[in-house]
Amino acid sequence: MKDMYKLFLLILLAFSCSGEQGINGDGNEPPTEIIPSNLVVNIEVDGADDNNPNGNGTGLVRFTAKADNAINYSFRFGTGDVKDSSAGSVEYTYTDVGTKTYNVNVLAYSSTGNFISLGKTVTVYVVPESDQDILAILTGGSEKTWKINASFDSHFSLGSKDHKYPSWWEAPAFSKSNSGFYDDEYIFKSDGTYSHKTNGDVFGKAKYLNETFGSTGQAANSDGEIEKYNLSNYSGSFYVKNEGDERKIIFNEKSFVGFYVGEYEYTLECNSKNSILLRSVDSDNNAWYVWLTDEDVSTSSSKDLYTDLVWSDEFDYTGKLDSNKWTYEVRNQWYNQELQATTDRLENVRVDNGLLKITAKKESYGGKNYTSGRVRTYQKMDFTYGRVDIRAKMPSKAGTWPALWMLGSNYASLDWPKCGEIDILEHAGNRLNQIQSTVHHPDNYGSGDSNITHDYNDVSTNFHVYSVVWTEKALTFYVDDKPFHIVGNACALPFNWDFNIIVNVAMGGTYGGSVDPNFDFDTMEVDYVRVYQ
Numbered sequence: 001m002k003d004m005y006k007l008f009l010l011i012l013l014a015f016s017c018s019g020e021q022g023i024n025g026d027g028n029e030p031p032t033e034i035i036p037s038n039l040v041v042n043i044e045v046d047g048a049d050d051n052n053p054n055g056n057g058t059g060l061v062r063f064t065a066k067a068d069n070a071i072n073y074s075f076r077f078g079t080g081d082v083k084d085s086s087a088g089s090v091e092y093t094y095t096d097v098g099t100k101t102y103n104v105n106v107l108a109y110s111s112t113g114n115f116i117s118l119g120k121t122v123t124v125y126v127v128p129e130s131d132q133d134i135l136a137i138l139t140g141g142s143e144k145t146w147k148i149n150a151s152f153d154s155h156f157s158l159g160s161k162d163h164k165y166p167s168w169w170e171a172p173a174f175s176k177s178n179s180g181f182y183d184d185e186y187i188f189k190s191d192g193t194y195s196h197k198t199n200g201d202v203f204g205k206a207k208y209l210n211e212t213f214g215s216t217g218q219a220a221n222s223d224g225e226i227e228k229y230n231l232s233n234y235s236g237s238f239y240v241k242n243e244g245d246e247r248k249i250i251f252n253e254k255s256f257v258g259f260y261v262g263e264y265e266y267t268l269e270c271n272s273k274n275s276i277l278l279r280s281v282d283s284d285n286n287a288w289y290v291w292l293t294d295e296d297v298s299t300s301s302s303k304d305l306y307t308d309l310v311w312s313d314e315f316d317y318t319g320k321l322d323s324n325k326w327t328y329e330v331r332n333q334w335y336n337q338e339l340q341a342t343t344d345r346l347e348n349v350r351v352d353n354g355l356l357k358i359t360a361k362k363e364s365y366g367g368k369n370y371t372s373g374r375v376r377t378y379q380k381m382d383f384t385y386g387r388v389d390i391r392a393k394m395p396s397k398a399g400t401w402p403a404l405w406m407l408g409s410n411y412a413s414l415d416w417p418k419c420g421e422i423d424i425l426e427h428a429g430n431r432l433n434q435i436q437s438t439v440h441h442p443d444n445y446g447s448g449d450s451n452i453t454h455d456y457n458d459v460s461t462n463f464h465v466y467s468v469v470w471t472e473k474a475l476t477f478y479v480d481d482k483p484f485h486i487v488g489n490a491c492a493l494p495f496n497w498d499f500n501i502i503v504n505v506a507m508g509g510t511y512g513g514s515v516d517p518n519f520d521f522d523t524m525e526v527d528y529v530r531v532y533q
Contacts, residue, residue: 034110039067051254057127057237059094067108078102127239134240138188146292154474154488166488173301179203180228201228204260258290270491306387306532332366338509341366349373356526374504382498386533395522396460399515400429401506406499417446420494430513437477451485
């Protein structure tokens with residue numbers, strides 16, 4: 001019995017050894033191959049949507065693969081780079097600038113080393129590397145949200161493509177409240193991604209809105225605009241570059257800022273602590289401007305921005321002007337073919353009964369046939385931005401040319417018109433009750449930007465308050481707090497440095513015209529001069 005048990009063990013051992021040899025390949029039987037099947041590959045380009053089919057410009061792409069009987073995957077990205085993943089998911093960032101198409105190959109491996117593969121193509125948009133200085137302005141180093149600065153005059157404006165400032169039209173504060181862009185938010189991120197929070201609608205030219213985003217059936221106004229075009233929030237990408245003397249912002253297709261005119265390239269014309277001015281040129285060579293702010297938009301108009309009285313002369317004294325506030329310009333040579341010599345005599349300039357009185361007289365003096373006065377705050381009160389109010393009554397006789405104005409305080413080194421000139425009021429006795437306000441700058445040989453109002457018929461018999469509200473966005477001129485002329489400001493214009501105030505009466509010249517042969521004298525009276533900031 002014992003012998004039979006030993007024989008049984010020997011037979012069992014022999015059988016077991018034989019089986020092991022076949023499984024491990026030590027015998028003649030090969031191993032069983034495991035072949036993967038049903039390979040599926042999904043590709044997701046970062047930021048891809050209907051507006052950005054090739055992504056938002058980061059170049060980031062997410063790949064996922066799944067196959068039956070696969071334990072590892074190899075991703076070949078079409079650039080020579082390879083990544084393996086047992087989980088079947090990887091991320092890869094393409095870096096070639098522009099829109100490029102790549103042939104991608106994914107291999108799925110089984111536990112026996114067998115594999116299958118699947119080829120696909122992916123098209124990816126990559127923004128160029130941005131100028132870091134410009135990028136920092138737009139993003140603050142990480143992310144910044146901008147809005148239309150609607151509380152300022154000229155927050156939205158139009159001009160010739162030949163200039164870098166608006167010259168044809170400027171929107172008064174809040175004047176586009178019925179349009180769809182005051183509540184928009186423009187979000188720039190330092191990674192080159194961009195988000196436009198439309199809050200449901202935007203403002204732009206109907207032609208370009210319908211061509212780009214599709215017709216919504218909304219009617220255009222008489223200017224060919226749709227004021228509240230239906231458009232959902234969207235994301236895109238941008239990059240910035242410094243090209244020559246232009247700081248350019250270039251968006252991917254279908255991304256824009258402000259008023260849409262079918263363009264995706266802007267120039268950054270101005271920037272200060274919390275404001276930027278962007279410019280775009282449409283296919284009709286019109287230059288469009290919009291001022292943005294990264295702060296909450298004020299509910300008060302820029303007209304009421306300056307409320308602190310920082311300097312004034314109420315003329316509550318008698319005799320000579322206060323030398324702490326004014327200087328006299330004494331000279332007998334003038335531009336503009338003017339006929340007077342100016343003096344510091346009380347006959348021409350005096351303070352009396354609460355009024356500054358500047359009197360032009362017919363008399364021979366200093367080689368001229370007329371005398372008058374011209375006084376200024378130069379090196380007494382020089383300032384940048386603010387509101388100036390001057391309450392005055394004009395002379396009326398033919399040939400008189402009174403002016404309330406401002407001149408760039410750097411005029412000695414920069415000269416006119418490069419220094420800039422701001423005429424709050426000009427009047428001529430030959431054009432009685434015609435009030436003109438003008439700014440002068442180097443373009444157009446200094447002829448400037450003028451506007452005239454005929455709304456007043458008593459400027460030489462009653463006092464009126466003549467004002468300018470001067471900001472980095474605009475210069476707005478008023479009579480008795482009623483605006484009648486807006487001039488858009490920009491960094492390209494000489495209205496962003498110190499100016500001083502000038503009050504004078506000229507005789508004749510290019511604006512005053514012919515002097516009445518019977519002229520003897522006439523006087524401009526000024527009740528006060530006030531500066532608010």
